[in-house]
Amino acid sequence: MKNDRPRISDVARLAGVSTATVSRALSNPALVSLETRAAVQDAISATGYRLNQAARNLRHRRTGGIVALVPNLANPFFAQILSGIASVLGPAGYNLLVADTRAEGAGRLLDYAEPSRADGLIVLDGALPAAALTGRIPLVLACEWVPGLAALRVKIDNRAAVALVVDHLADLGHRRIGHVAGPPGNVLSIARLGGFRDRLAARGLILAPDALYPGDFSLESGRAAAECWLAQPVSSRPTAIFLASDAMACGFMGEVRRHGLSVPGDVSVVGFDDIELTGHVDPPLTTIRQPRLAIGRIAAEQLLRRIEGGPDHSGDVILPVELVIRASTAPPMPR
Amino acid sequence: MKNDRPRISDVARLAGVSTATVSRALSNPALVSLETRAAVQDAISATGYRLNQAARNLRHRRTGGIVALVPNLANPFFAQILSGIASVLGPAGYNLLVADTRAEGAGRLLDYAEPSRADGLIVLDGALPAAALTGRIPLVLACEWVPGLAALRVKIDNRAAVALVVDHLADLGHRRIGHVAGPPGNVLSIARLGGFRDRLAARGLILAPDALYPGDFSLESGRAAAECWLAQPVSSRPTAIFLASDAMACGFMGEVRRHGLSVPGDVSVVGFDDIELTGHVDPPLTTIRQPRLAIGRIAAEQLLRRIEGGPDHSGDVILPVELVIRASTAPPMPR
DNA sequence: CTGAAAGCGCTTACAG
DNA sequence: CTGAAAGCGCTTACAG
Numbered sequence: 001m002k003n004d005r006p007r008i009s010d011v012a013r014l015a016g017v018s019t020a021t022v023s024r025a026l027s028n029p030a031l032v033s034l035e036t037r038a039a040v041q042d043a044i045s046a047t048g049y050r051l052n053q054a055a056r057n058l059r060h061r062r063t064g065g066i067v068a069l070v071p072n073l074a075n076p077f078f079a080q081i082l083s084g085i086a087s088v089l090g091p092a093g094y095n096l097l098v099a100d101t102r103a104e105g106a107g108r109l110l111d112y113a114e115p116s117r118a119d120g121l122i123v124l125d126g127a128l129p130a131a132a133l134t135g136r137i138p139l140v141l142a143c144e145w146v147p148g149l150a151a152l153r154v155k156i157d158n159r160a161a162v163a164l165v166v167d168h169l170a171d172l173g174h175r176r177i178g179h180v181a182g183p184p185g186n187v188l189s190i191a192r193l194g195g196f197r198d199r200l201a202a203r204g205l206i207l208a209p210d211a212l213y214p215g216d217f218s219l220e221s222g223r224a225a226a227e228c229w230l231a232q233p234v235s236s237r238p239t240a241i242f243l244a245s246d247a248m249a250c251g252f253m254g255e256v257r258r259h260g261l262s263v264p265g266d267v268s269v270v271g272f273d274d275i276e277l278t279g280h281v282d283p284p285l286t287t288i289r290q291p292r293l294a295i296g297r298i299a300a301e302q303l304l305r306r307i308e309g310g311p312d313h314s315g316d317v318i319l320p321v322e323l324v325i326r327a328s329t330a331p332p333m334p335r
Numbered sequence: 336m337k338n339d340r341p342r343i344s345d346v347a348r349l350a351g352v353s354t355a356t357v358s359r360a361l362s363n364p365a366l367v368s369l370e371t372r373a374a375v376q377d378a379i380s381a382t383g384y385r386l387n388q389a390a391r392n393l394r395h396r397r398t399g400g401i402v403a404l405v406p407n408l409a410n411p412f413f414a415q416i417l418s419g420i421a422s423v424l425g426p427a428g429y430n431l432l433v434a435d436t437r438a439e440g441a442g443r444l445l446d447y448a449e450p451s452r453a454d455g456l457i458v459l460d461g462a463l464p465a466a467a468l469t470g471r472i473p474l475v476l477a478c479e480w481v482p483g484l485a486a487l488r489v490k491i492d493n494r495a496a497v498a499l500v501v502d503h504l505a506d507l508g509h510r511r512i513g514h515v516a517g518p519p520g521n522v523l524s525i526a527r528l529g530g531f532r533d534r535l536a537a538r539g540l541i542l543a544p545d546a547l548y549p550g551d552f553s554l555e556s557g558r559a560a561a562e563c564w565l566a567q568p569v570s571s572r573p574t575a576i577f578l579a580s581d582a583m584a585c586g587f588m589g590e591v592r593r594h595g596l597s598v599p600g601d602v603s604v605v606g607f608d609d610i611e612l613t614g615h616v617d618p619p620l621t622t623i624r625q626p627r628l629a630i631g632r633i634a635a636e637q638l639l640r641r642i643e644g645g646p647d648h649s650g651d652v653i654l655p656v657e658l659v660i661r662a663s664t665a666p667p668m669p670r
Numbered sequence: 671c672t673g674a675a676a677g678c679g680c681t682t683a684c685a686g
Numbered sequence: 687c688t689g690a691a692a693g694c695g696c697t698t699a700c701a702g
Contacts, residue, residue, distance in 0.1 A: 005450065007679055018689045023681055033687055052451040055679035058393050058694050065432070074418035076411025083409035086435045090443065095432045097400070100421045108425065115340065116387040219615055254615040280554055280589040282617050293409070342695055353673045358697055368671055390695035394678050
């Protein structure tokens with residue numbers, strides 16, 4: 001099929017001016033006389049001309065696109081962050097490209113950091129190799145971070161958030177508090193577990209080895225952790241569990257209840273993230289609210305500032321969290 | 336800052352060949368002698384040259400990008416569909432651009448259907464104006480569809496799915512079956528409500544006016560529907576409710592239980608979608624499983640086929656659904 | 671097998 | 687205020 005889309009030269013011919021003038025009328029009308037501008041406008045309407053963005057971008061040595069590197073697109077946790085990113089990028093005239101780092105071959109990930117591919121990068125996956133991201137296009141890290149990669153980070157204070165959880169449970173009177181961790185090696189898992197241990201110590205408590213359960217942020221891994229917990233003797237198992245994600249907390253509560261036990265009667269449960277669902281499960285989940293929309297929005301704003309040559313605000317942007325106390329936590333039952 | 340990235344001409348100079356030869360060595364090595372190819376390879380390594388995709392795309396009159404138009408990026412329902420799309424696009428060498436149709440101004444949406452913006456479109460929002468999408472770049476519709484827009488549709492048979500729900504509830508002995516609809520005007524809402532009415536009729540039942548509750552697919556609207564239901568006299572309110580989304584079903588169950596009633600003891604509840612959570616709420620939700628990953632995957636495959644000039648398979652791709660029976664449905668209590 | 675040249679569709683110093 | 691011309695970084699008929 002023939003390419004019958006009008007080009008800038010078609011408009012120029014019809015308006016009786018040069019292509020340079022048409023281009024100016026489009027991108028900087030003040031440079032063009034009122035009269036000429038009108039003629040160009042008429043020619044544009046007559047031809048149905050639309051600017052070819054790709055050509056403009058090539059000339060400007062930009063792509064007009066920002067890539068978000070997401071560990072797992074299927075995980076609803078990232079939906080709101082993407083939404084926040086998109087809400088900033090669209091109005092600013094940038095496209096949002098998304099790539100699933102788990103699904104893409106490692107080789108292709110490098111391509112995303114190419115200046116011919118995107119003008120900037122929002123990295124949501126802390127497990128990417130720092131070397132592949134260093135010295136390439138502008139980037140910001142959001143939620144997670146890549147050890148050894150110097151870049152602006154938009155995140156929450158995970159350790160402080162966990163301290164709120166520990167204090168809440170300790171204040172309720174719990175002494176044996178367990179933890180279901182995130183995936184091993186993940187920066188968030190490490191920060192939350194570390195913060196958890198430290199705050200327990202500050203409260204004169206310790207994390208017993210058999211009160212630390214493996215997890216991977218998924219519902220299913222929370223359910224599996226509940227099986228472990230259920231298998232432990234009632235007299236020594238934790239009376240409260242802090243799980244590093246809401247998904248795991250929901251899986252945990254479901255399994256516990258399926259076995260006829262009650263939350264918080266038999267065990268208090270705290271999650272992390274405050275996904276929409278947590279207020280609607282039974283019992284509603286006590287959790288840490290993470291401002292996901294704002295994380296996405298601010299990450300995008302910071303990245304654009306950087307791309308557009310603003311001053312290099314290095315240092316992190318730490319967003320506030322909040323402990324949302326609902327019905328899944330209560331004082332331990334006397335035994 | 337200077338642009339110091341090597342171009343194809345830098346490689347050519349170093350290798351002592353023309354740019355045409357470098358280009359051929361890159362895109363069609365068979366055209367180039369072994370010897371020359373090796374020289375070019377050496378020059379590429381020496382310069383650290385990387386192909387500028389944007390320039391290649393301009394020359395090829397393509398963009399290398401596919402846009403997904405999503406009604407609401409923050410809705411986790413779309414996360415898995417995007418994941419399915421991405422799993423096809425990445426390996427095929429296309430970028431995935433996402434735009435939130437609710438967040439973007441209506442004006443900008445037109446830009447997404449520009450050939451200079453993307454090579455194709457996956458439309459997940461049935462509320463877009465058909466006129467804006469007609470006669471532009473190749474597109475497929477997924478999940479929802481735009482009335483009056485002729486395009487391949489990848490979807491489920493909503494009416495057949497709803498018939499499974501009605502049969503299940505009627506077989507359990509329910510006679511007063513209510514419905515919480517999706518947003519007014521939405522094509523899915525209409526298809527599901529219509530199918531619901533028809534199948535009730537086929538079973539000799541009717542949808543009483545006070546057994547039809549408004550909703551908008553959100554958790555909160557399901558909760559609000561439960562308030563309406565709770566306010567109705569026990570003797571005449573529905574003994575079973577079919578909700579047009581799982582999110583609404585979770586909101587509904589949460590509110591009912593908060594009022595001390597039981598599911599399915601006091602009311603049977605059926606959702607739609609089978610989002611990951613539904614198996615873990617209490618009680619686990621009976622629902623229609625919609626193959627979201629496959630919808631995304633197939634939509635992307637069909638679009639690429641179309642773009643790459645395959646035969647125009649018009650007609651719809653209808654994906655199978657399944658009624659997943661869990662614990663939220665049971666025979667009605669005798670009264 | 672290889673090169674010179676035109677061109678994808680824009681933009682922008684430079685000159686007038 | 688406007689135009690001729692070069693150029694963004696590639697690709698590909700055409701000729702040899």
